[in-house]
Amino acid sequence: MDKLGFHWPSLVVYLVNFSILLGVLYAVGYKPILRMLDQRSQRIRESLEQAERIQKESAERQAAMQIQLQEARREGQALIEQARQAAEQYREDEREKARAQASAFVERARADIQRERDNAIEEVRSQFADLAITAAERVIRRSLDRDAHKELIDQVLEESSQFRRES
Amino acid sequence: MSASGKKMVKVLAAGVVALFVYGFVVGAIGSAIFGGGEKGGFLPKPEVHLPPQPVLAQDAEEAEHGGLPAKFVLTNTILSSWITTLVLITVFFFATRNKDASKAPRGLQNLVEAVIVIIYDFIESVAGKDLTRRLFPLIATIFLFVVSNAWMGLLPIYPSLGFKNEHGEIVRHLLRPAGTDLNMPMALALVSFVFVEYWGLRTLGWSYFGKFFRFGALLRARGPGGLFQGFIDIFVGLLELLSEFVRIVSFTFRLFGNMTAGEILLLVTAFLIPFVFSLPFYGLELLVGFIQALIFAGLTLVFVTIAVMPHEGHEAEEHG
Secondary structure (H helix, E strand, O other): OOOOOOOHHHHHHHHHHHHHHHHHHHHHHHHHHHHHHHHHHHHHHHHHHHHHHHHHHHHHHHHHHHHHHHHHHHHHHHHHHHHHHHHHHHHHHHHHHHHHHHHHHHHHHHHHHHHHHHHHHHHHHHHHHHHHHHHHHHHHHHOOOHHHHHHHHHHHHHHHHHHHHHO | OOHHHHHHHHHHHHHHHHHHHHHHHHOHHHHHHHOOOOOOOOOOOOOOOOOOOEOOHHHHHHHHOOOOOOOOOOEHHHHHHHHHHHHHHHHHHHHOOOOOOOOOOOHHHHHHHHHHHHHHHHHHHHHOHHHHHHHHHHHHHHHHHHHHHHHHOOOOHHHHOEEEOOOOOEEEEOOOOHHHOOHHHHHHHHHHHHHHHHHHHHHHHHHHHHHOOOOHHHHOOOHHHHHHHHHHHHHHHHHHHHHHHHHHHHHHHHHHHHHHHHHHHHHHHHHHOOHHHHHHHHHHHHHHHHHHHHHHHHHHHHHHHHHOOOOHHHHHHHHO
């Protein structure tokens, strides 16, 4: 072994040397480097997840917006429909009201006419009575003349029918 | 490629060829053919020392008679292992200056992190997710230490710095790759051994030893066939135990042998034909250094992974 160079103090020196190297490399090299690699892979994983999350969120948001848009459109449509219906209703109402007014007006006019006529008839009737009375007076005053009576009555009747035709 | 670029390549190629021819003439082979130099060659004969040489003069004098004294001696391999250690620590120190995880790594940090990730993934592929964090520091350190020792040993200052004798020849090198010192692979092998046994014990408790002392089959034996099976089982267990210790030796000599062979190979090729000829062998040694580091770290990893796995004997005792 000596010929090959075995020398136990050297062996010990190498052992110590290697231990020191191992310790120092662990503290100075491996630990920080592995930690950094871990951190980096962590970061990459996180940012990937984040990107995925954002993508998903934006898709969701877009979908929600789409829904909202549709809803708004539907609402607008409904509103327009409602307005149109209201307008229709209003027009209908107005027309109805106008018709009612017109008919009421006509009714009143008719009533007025009726009343006027009634009045007129009443008046005629009363005048007719007066006429009859006058005729009777005259008959009584002339008296006793059959022909005169007849003439008188005819005259009154003539007058009254004339009156009636006038009215 | 532009015309001047082509010309440049031609000039370079001519230079390389010229250097190769010059190296061939000056080197040992050329000297033998053409009979150059009064000493039988222009180059000093390479001397191979298996044991490392002391750096300090007084230690060297002591070592002249009967090897290294039984105390701490600063050898050239120890010195270069210290340099490797310092270089590694410095690299890691500067690679971790930027503590901000949100910034993309650049330059040295990027390189070191890439290496760390490669080693980490390698360990994870063998040992699984749970163990990786705790096995990582030792496996990575073994790999980095072995590979940096091997690769830094290829730097030109390693063979060229040294103490000369009165003839101007280098007799003691200042630096020598630590892998060529038997003690360095042995230290790593011991660390690896202790690490493996520690993890086996820690994970499986005392039943870890059930792998080595298999009396279960013998105790349950029925008839002569069962008895035979029992003895076989005990024998296999003892073989396992032996192989556990043989690993120290195989670890040690695999790395030591490869590193030393590489060193000698480079020495010899540079002696036979200096300059260009040894370049491919440097490439080879880069590969060998990497592979040996991978093997040392990888085998340790595999042994740990095997050690923490519940073995059949253990399971049989539990279920049977």
